[in-house]
Amino acid sequence: MNRxxxxxxxxxxxxxxxxxxxxxxPATAASPAKAPAPAKVSAKAPKAVDFAGTxxxxxxxxxxxxxxxxxxxxxxxxxxxxxxxxxxFPGAGEVIVDQPSSRSFTLLTASGGRAGTVRASxxxxxxxxxxxxxxxxxTSTYAQIQSSYGIKALTLSDSRPTQGSAxxxxxxxxxxxxxxxxxxxxxxxxxxDWTWKDSVRYTSACNTIGxxxxxxxxxxxxxxVVAVNNTGNEDGARCTLNNPCxxxxxxxxxxRQGINYAQETYPITKCxxxxxxxxxxxxxxxxxxx
Numbered sequence: 001m002n003r004x005x006x007x008x009x010x011x012x013x014x015x016x017x018x019x020x021x022x023x024x025x026p027a028t029a030a031s032p033a034k035a036p037a038p039a040k041v042s043a044k045a046p047k048a049v050d051f052a053g054t055x056x057x058x059x060x061x062x063x064x065x066x067x068x069x070x071x072x073x074x075x076x077x078x079x080x081x082x083x084x085x086x087x088x089f090p091g092a093g094e095v096i097v098d099q100p101s102s103r104s105f106t107l108l109t110a111s112g113g114r115a116g117t118v119r120a121s122x123x124x125x126x127x128x129x130x131x132x133x134x135x136x137x138x139t140s141t142y143a144q145i146q147s148s149y150g151i152k153a154l155t156l157s158d159s160r161p162t163q164g165s166a167x168x169x170x171x172x173x174x175x176x177x178x179x180x181x182x183x184x185x186x187x188x189x190x191x192x193d194w195t196w197k198d199s200v201r202y203t204s205a206c207n208t209i210g211x212x213x214x215x216x217x218x219x220x221x222x223x224x225v226v227a228v229n230n231t232g233n234e235d236g237a238r239c240t241l242n243n244p245c246x247x248x249x250x251x252x253x254x255x256r257q258g259i260n261y262a263q264e265t266y267p268i269t270k271c272x273x274x275x276x277x278x279x280x281x282x283x284x285x286x287x288x289x290x
Contacts, residue, residue, distance in 0.1 A: 001083050001132075001191065001231045001242060002213040002260065047223035051112040053154045054172035054216065055105035060084035061173040062105060063216040064118070064138075064145065065225060066153040067269045067276075072143040074276040076153060078105055078120065078136040079265070080214030081230050082128040090128045092193040095290040097278065099123040101136060107149060112175035115149040125271075125278045128194045129288045131263045132230040134214075135278065154216055157224040158269040161200060161217075168218045169202075169229050169262070173211040180205035189261055190253075191231055191244035200227045200262040201246075208232060208260045217262045225265055232260030 055062045055078055062080035070077075082096075083089050086103055090096060101120040109115045119139050126134035138145075142153050161167075161182055169178040180203045189199040200217065202208075208215070208229055217227035236257035237243035244261060246254040271278055271285035280289045 001081070002208050002210055002229060047220055049168040049170060049177060049218050049220050049223070050110040051108040051170060051172065051175065051177075052110040052151055054108050054170050055118070056108065056172040056175075057084060057103075057105060057214065058086075059173075060211065060213040061171045061215040061229070063170070063172070063214075063225065064107070064142075064151070064153040065156050065216070065265075066142060067156050067272045068158055069269075069272070070142065070153075070276055072146075073141055075121070076118070076138040076140055076142050076145055077124065077276055078118070078138060079156075079216065079225070079228055079268075080134045080136070081228060081263075082126045082132045082134050083230070084214045085123065085126055085134055090126060092195075093129055093288075094127065095129065095288050096123055096126040097280075097290060099126075103136065105136075106172070107145070107151060108172050108175070109149075109151070112172075115151055118145065124276075125287070127288050128196075130195070130197045131267070131287070132194070132196055133228060133263060133265070133268065135268070137276070154218070155224050156265050156269050157219065157222065157226045158266055160264060160266055161219065161226040166220055167202070167206070167226065168220055169206050169208055169212065169215050170218055171208070171212040171215040171229075173215075174209075176212075178206040178208055178212075183259075186246040186261065187249055188247040189231070189244050190239045190247055192239070192241045195247075196230075196263055198264060200264060201256070202260050202262070204258060206260055207258065217265075227262035227264050229260070229262045233257050
């Protein structure tokens with residue numbers, strides 16, 4: 001997992017599975033030269049992605065986020081990884097809801113400077129099962145944050161990201177922005193005791209490191225968050241901590257050393273109701289329940 005100070009686990013083998021070892025995803029071959037096509041006018045130019053709305057945690061990155069239905073008067077939410085919780089990694093199958101927290105976050109300006117400090121009232125939701133997310137509810141509303149610091153929250157996309165699309169991974173911890181594309185999706189991504197579903201796999205240009213965990217993955221075409229950065233295979237090991245492996249529908253295991261991953265965030269939008277409350281019983285909500 002892309003965070004600091006992580007211990008090692010013993011290797012975990014998947015009995016009877018086929019192993020495929022893959023290098024970094026190859027770059028796409030250049031096409032033969034062609035006459036330039038007529039220029040097209042884009043309905044929306046890509047947005048300049050910066051640090052506004054991102055936060056730095058003590059050990060990870062994160063962002064102030066809202067759903068398409070959030071109101072300015074709602075208590076704001078901070079998105080990061082489940083493995084970034086101050087209480088430690090949730091166990092496999094564990095789901096945390098409404099856990100008191102007074103954790104503080106350094107809110108960043110567009111240039112990566114310190115805008116101020118925002119504070120949590122609780123962990124609204126967190127898990128490392130099926131996905132790797134934490135959602136902290138803040139003591140401030142979106143309107144209060146914008147009034148005090150001039151910072152707007154990032155909006156979560158309510159649709160699944162698209163293979164091949166450009167993305168930016170924005171780390172508030174390191175104040176660094178990585179740019180690459182979505183290479184594809186892992187049916188299952190297994191790391192130690194944890195398994196995640198339909199994970200985003202980056203092209204090799206997003207070589208994220210410890211401390212980038214929890215970074216928002218932003219689609220520059222829309223400016224919306226489509227995923228949250230969480231892990232990468234560091235050493236080429238198979239399905240161990242810091243060395244996730246991909247498992248397909250047939251049980252075939254693929255190891256991609258040096259490749260990094262994120263967890264889709266559109267499912268979150270299906271589980272948030274009026275007042276930014278998490279309701280796991282909403283129609284279409286597939287986040288794991290306690």
